[in-house]
Amino acid sequence: MEKDANFRIDIDKAIEAAQSWKVNNDPLGSSWRKELVDLSRRTFEDVRGSEVRLLPQRSESLVSDVGTIVKTLDALRDLLSSDLEMAQSSNTTVSLMCGLALLPGEIFGMIFLLACSGETGEVDLVAVTRLSCVCRHFRDIVHSDSRLWTTITMSSHTTFPSKFLMLCLSRSKDSVLDINASLDITVMESMPRFVEFLNIIAPHCHRWRSFNLTYSIGRLTATTLLTDTKCQ
Structure with missing residues (x-):
């Protein structure tokens, strides 16, 4: 279905569709579904009858309702996209920090020694000092590991x-x-x-x-x- 700029945002209709999806596993719901099935079965002979003026109104109303729900959900998705990116970034950061927090101090010391040592094996005290400024945990490890000094x-x-x-x-x-x-x-x-x-x-x-x-x-x-x- 092509998106129409005239579709409006209707949170109530979106909630109704969500509730129908939750209860009946059908976001259209029984009334919209029944209308869609009925309109899709109409033939040329049907529209020649007394409903010739009513059918276009019913069809346009269905398109408007479904389009409104889709536009509302699109707007909600756009609003949540930046929040999702922030949540994913926070999740990555938290996961990494928790992983680091579980490492024993001896492993940290080995990593720091490799990071601060040159090809000759001599330790760069400037790098060591910078590491100690990252956080209290790093500072405690750096200060207590004699190999770094x-x-x-x-x-x-x-x-x-x-x-x-x-x-x-x-x-x-x-x-x-x-x-x-x-x-x-x-x-x-x-x-x-x-x-x-x-x-x-x-x-x-x-x-x-x-x-x-x-x-x-x-x-x-x-x-x-x-x-x-x-x-x-």
Whole structure:
């Protein structure tokens, strides 16, 4: 049936059709169904009789009623479409969150370690810090997993806060450490920073797995790598 712009929205008729569908498994209902069957059986001989003027009115009335129900349901569907999309999106989000919430902390720790580790196995503390800002649950897991705090890097051109450095050493617990430090002689603050850095990490030298020092004088750069170091 083609949609007619003249069809109006009638919620009562739509409810009547829905109730008939629920009770009789026929949305047209007995009266509309009877009218449809009767009109569909009419022949040319029938319309030549006394009902020649009445039949078009009955037919148009049936089309109007059914069209009104369809238009009402279409309008309802349009109104609910955006709500359905939102409900589906919420369902996906809730399902994922519930699935994550059921994972044990050890699995989360493994996932975080893989996500924050580079090809060399060193952990990116920036990524770790960002993970800890997602939610309280993530923060608790990140702070309690010592493996996420085992890579400590100091740049000669940026300040590595002493409090954060000591926090990393504390959270790494007894895990082995990978230390990366850079020293630029041409930067005035570089040497004092490096000395302060060494003073803080030196007491933990028994845990050093590697110590990578990059030092430069102007354009000249050199790198020294110590592995399996042990402090006497």
